[in-house]
Amino acid sequence: NFMLTQPHSVSESPGKTITISCSRSSGIIANHYVHWYRQRPGSAPASVIFENNQRPSGVPDRFSGSIDSSSNSASLTISGLKTEDEADYYCQSYDSSNHYVFGSGTKVTVL
Amino acid sequence: QVHLVESGGGVVQPGRSLRLSCAASGFTFSSYGIYWVRQAPGKGLEWVAVIWYHGTIKYYSDFVKGRFTISRDNSKNTVYLQMNSLRAEDTAVYHCARGASPSVDLDYWGHGTLVSVSS
Numbered sequence: 117n118f119m120l121t122q123p124h125s126v127s128e129s130p131g132k133t134i135t136i137s138c139s140r141s142s143g144i145i146a147n148h149y150v151h152w153y154r155q156r157p158g159s160a161p162a163s164v165i166f167e168n169n170q171r172p173s174g175v176p177d178r179f180s181g182s183i184d185s186s187s188n189s190a191s192l193t194i195s196g197l198k199t200e201d202e203a204d205y206y207c208q209s210y211d212s213s214n215h216y217v218f219g220s221g222t223k224v225t226v227l
Numbered sequence: 228q229v230h231l232v233e234s235g236g237g238v239v240q241p242g243r244s245l246r247l248s249c250a251a252s253g254f255t256f257s258s259y260g261i262y263w264v265r266q267a268p269g270k271g272l273e274w275v276a277v278i279w280y281h282g283t284i285k286y287y288s289d290f291v292k293g294r295f296t297i298s299r300d301n302s303k304n305t306v307y308l309q310m311n312s313l314r315a316e317d318t319a320v321y322h323c324a325r326g327a328s329p330s331v332d333l334d335y336w337g338h339g340t341l342v343s344v345s346s
Contacts, residue, residue: 153332153333159338160336161324206272208272208333210329214286215286215288216274216277218272221272
């Protein structure tokens with residue numbers, strides 16, 4: 117099985133831009149979609165990016181996703197940071213052995 | 228409106244069993260896979276198991292394989308997670324979530340049910 121490694125935490129001021137990385141330990145990142153979830157305290161996770169770079173309806177275009185084959189990683193970028201963006205963020209992907217893996221999670225703090 | 232509601236959690240001693248349920252509404256149940264994802268206190272998300280469409284295809288994480296069994300009853304729009312030989316490390320909030328196919332995201336989640344394994 118593979119692992120998805122994220123930074124433990126990211127902090128930034130309102131209005132700024134942050135990028136959360138998600139590095140895949142084995143297997144090719146581009147071979148399976150990467151999805152991103154936001155989890156606010158006390159709430160269930162909710163999808164903010166699906167299929168690498170698609171936004172569900174209702175998610176603002178301040179959220180964007182990408183993959184980088186050279187580093188075998190995915191990224192979630194949040195621009196124009198707002199206090200409501202404070203949450204834990206998880207990447208998730210899949211492999212051909214039918215295992216579903218979540219990233220280690222990143223706590224986003226808006227200073 | 229899509230709803231997923233978990234039930235069946237509680238406090239149980241190590242080695243004992245518990246069965247969780249996930250009741251779904253608001254969508255064509257048999258057209259979706261249903262996942263169980265757990266979150267230990269203060270920890271991240273961990274995939275547990277998934278069951279597809281009519282129930283013949285199921286997959287488990289290595290942590291629970293051989294101890295947990297996932298099943299579904301499409302006539303009741305419900306998925307079950309039978310958890311046997313429970314361990315302290317199984318303590319977590321267990322969420323169910325739906326996905327349309329293996330490669331897509333989990334677009335709706337339940338709020339979860341807490342399982343606490345303690346003597």
